[in-house]
Amino acid sequence: DAGVIQSPRHEVTEMGQEVTLRCKPxxxxxxxxxxxxxxxxxxxxxxxxxxxxxxxxxxxPEDRFSAKMxxxxxxxxxxxxxxxxxxxxxxxxxxxxxxxxxxxxxxxGSRLTVL
Amino acid sequence: AQRVTQPEKLLxxxxxxxxxxxxxxSYSGSPELFWYVQYSRQRLQLLLRHISRESIKGFTAxxxxxxxxxxxxxxxxxxEDSAMYYCALSGHAGTALIFGKGTTLSxxx
Numbered sequence: 001d002a003g004v005i006q007s008p009r010h011e012v013t014e015m016g017q018e019v020t021l022r023c024k025p026x027x028x029x030x031x032x033x034x035x036x037x038x039x040x041x042x043x044x045x046x047x048x049x050x051x052x053x054x055x056x057x058x059x060x061p062e063d064r065f066s067a068k069m070x071x072x073x074x075x076x077x078x079x080x081x082x083x084x085x086x087x088x089x090x091x092x093x094x095x096x097x098x099x100x101x102x103x104x105x106x107x108x109g110s111r112l113t114v115l
Numbered sequence: 116a117q118r119v120t121q122p123e124k125l126l127x128x129x130x131x132x133x134x135x136x137x138x139x140x141s142y143s144g145s146p147e148l149f150w151y152v153q154y155s156r157q158r159l160q161l162l163l164r165h166i167s168r169e170s171i172k173g174f175t176a177x178x179x180x181x182x183x184x185x186x187x188x189x190x191x192x193x194x195e196d197s198a199m200y201y202c203a204l205s206g207h208a209g210t211a212l213i214f215g216k217g218t219t220l221s222x223x224x
Binding site for chain 1: 216
């Protein structure tokens with residue numbers, strides 16, 4: 001397994017543009033998480049899914065952010081419209097149910113720069 | 116509310132010196148605690164978890180419920196230990212990990 005796959009690896013866009021980040025979790029994993037990493041705030045949980053259903057989206061900063069998981073092998077995080085303060089590295093991670101391993105497997109991240 | 120505090124953004128030590136990365140948490144129940152590590156140009160990955168009571172790459176961490184701490188320790192730091200370290204907490208089954216802000220460990224010769 002190639003692990004969690006994220007795309008794009010790097011995105012540079014202008015304020016006001018729509019940004020879509022993509023994630024393919026490890027096959028067989030029931031949980032999918034989106035985190036955002038910044039120098040100031042560290043690693044923040046944005047939203048997570050269990051069996052494609054959003055469980056907790058309280059970390060999503062604003063209505064400009066939305067996330068979907070249409071099937072077990074794909075998820076998107078969308079920012080519309082984007083703002084410079086959204087610049088960060090966005091990580092996707094997947095896991096089996098915590099009762100089994102408790103380990104998150106992270107993708108390589110998508111580095112977003114909003115000018 | 117669940118919270119993880121890592122008070123040091125940067126910790127610089129010399130090779131062979133002892134290392135202690137501090138982590139304090141806030142949680143009303145019995146949490147699970149983890150340390151994750153991100154080496155340069157690598158993915159964030161699990162280093163160790165408190166329930167395993169294991170030593171990984173010479174690192175250990177003991178959960179102190181009285182002090183609500185889970186400090187990461189290594190008696191003799193190596194240059195290859197240089198990385199970003201995150202402490203993380205998980206509450207009841209099915210909830211997401213909450214991470215601290217991370218500590219960058221820099222080991223120089």
